[in-house]
Amino acid sequence: MPIATVNPSTGETVRTFDAFDTDRIEECLATAADAYRSHRLTEFTTRSRLLHSAADLLESEVEDVARTMTTEMGKPINAARAEAKKCVKAMRWYADHAAEALADEHPAAADVKDSGAARAIVRYRPIGPILAVMPWNFPLWQVVRFAAPALMAGNVGLLKHASNVPQTALYLDDLFRRAGYPRGCFQTLLIGSGAVESVLRDRRVAAATLTGSEPAGRSVASIAGDEIKKTVLELGGSDPYIVMPSADVVRAAEVAVTARTQNNGQSCIAAKRFLVHDEVYDEFAERFTAGMAALVVGDPQQEGTQVGPLVSEQGRADLEELVEDAVRLGARTLCGGKRPEGFERGWYYEPTVLASITGRMRIDQEETFGPVATLYRVGDLEEAIDLANSTPFGLSSNAWTRDEVEVERFERDLEAGGVFINGMTASHPGLPFGGAKRSGYGRELAGHGIREFCNPTTVWHSA
Known part of the structure; x- marks a missing residue:
């Protein structure tokens, strides 16, 4: 499938893009790995400031990005505006609530004593670059609901968006860059579905999240399972x-x-x-x-x-x-x-x-x-x-x-x-979102969503 904007109202091809070659993909993966090493060490106050900056930018550009979404996938313009505004809301929610959602947990005193420890703590630590394979139907919202919690947790993002919404995908790349995020914290990969496997198998990619069809979810889950990497899947519904x-x-x-x-x-x-x-x-x-x-x-x-x-x-x-x-x-x-x-x-x-x-x-x-x-x-x-x-x-x-x-x-x-x-x-x-049966597994949004791609680490100190 070509990477192109095709206006569904007319059937006309508006703009086409060249897919990244192997050298460009390697550059993105290396940049993501470098960015993670530093981003994981930032304070929540820094992450919050950056995400609020992205939200402010998006809010000022709602009309332009709404027109882009409508051109690429055909949603009514009022719905496109509402989607962009919802993304602003989600960014601000995570900017304000991530620290609380990932706060250290202190096991019950009786359990700590029984373990032989002087003290014990559970800490939520980031895990690395996350690959997001996203669909066209909510081209901004689906990405933001992954990116906002991932970035606030200290992870970095790699976006493989649907091939028919490339302009929205590139807008998101540019949005986070202009908001002040260091190079590599969020990158759009202009690649086809055939390149997903090699990216997901790369040792620098820690996990994947996918929203899409059942066959796409099965494919990504199979590859990730072979590599023993965590996935979150949001698939179809009836x-x-x-x-x-x-x-x-x-x-x-x-x-x-x-x-x-x-x-x-x-x-x-x-x-x-x-x-x-x-x-x-x-x-x-x-x-x-x-x-x-x-x-x-x-x-x-x-x-x-x-x-x-x-x-x-x-x-x-x-x-x-x-x-x-x-x-x-x-x-x-x-x-x-x-x-x-x-x-x-x-x-x-x-x-x-x-x-x-x-x-x-x-x-x-x-x-x-x-x-x-x-x-x-x-x-x-x-x-x-x-x-x-x-x-x-x-x-x-x-x-x-x-x-x-x-x-x-x-x-x-x-x-x-x-x-x-x-x-x-x-x-x-603020409410967890996800499915059961063949609609997928794992959760997005709320505290449940931000903890999906964290390592709950038990820290034990001897008595």
Whole structure:
């Protein structure tokens, strides 16, 4: 795949880039190793000052970087601005909370005495250069949520970004440099997927984090496992959105539209399967379908656009295959289901709602990366939970109910990294984020995320 910006609204190639050759990659690895030796010794006050500087710069450049993201992957401009502002928030959160998250831990006095020590301390130490293999769908946020904690922990970062968002990747490299970070603390590697293995196997690279597809995660995890290097993986999702009879159906249907179509439906944590109790199914289906059909599809650079194009021609073709397979096997199309009229260029697809889904359909088990929702009718709580847990994924989940017994069951029994009650899934710097089952392992964000790439070191002093 070429390293190039291809505008998904038009299909036109905007700019191409040459991939780094082996000499350039070696230079980056050597520079990262040198930078780590000094950065690991800096005080938290220094790291905090640098990260606040990066946040201030990004905040002043929100409009420019938002336009770049929209050009490269097609997200509506308002969503792009919101993504950039969220990154500013995350940087500041880690700049202000990292020292606390990585503070020395003091074991219980009884345990220290029992070990024969005069004193014992657990210290969180950095581990080295971290390779981040990142996707195109949130090209700024996915990187910042790795880079901010990594840099605050005393590690350094090597970014292999998706090949279709090179300008965003280079912007991040430049942002951290202009913020005052020493050379090598954060570097973008313009490389294709074929070069990832050699970088990950390099002895100077300590660990890797990947957000992306299940096959990509399997590949990186396999290589890292062979090298006995730590990985954190955030992979696909087919998040359930459950609506029970006691729910505020009007509000649930309204939020469901946003939950399904955020980022043009190209989000791992977007709600995809809507599991609605029989008592409120008809009302929810009517309201939800009307909301999806009313969305404004158009040029993502325009302020009023709510749904832009899919990121690539192949992405649209993959989505069309899932819809066509479902319809052929008996699914009913409540709205959408085709390319919108009047869009001869670009990779647009109508917001779509499908009902009468069965287990024979691919869409029942595979992730839909686009504005397509599947509706299921359930008879009771047990069926809702069983159906919610029936896919290989477990990234997040949503449940709408005012019944406290049901709330407790959803919190206990939904197999996912997150359970959101009466609201849609979202990520926040202060809350851990990650998945279960084939949605990956490890956690990002909060104190859990910053400690993933640290060495918890037991320091023992004799009596």
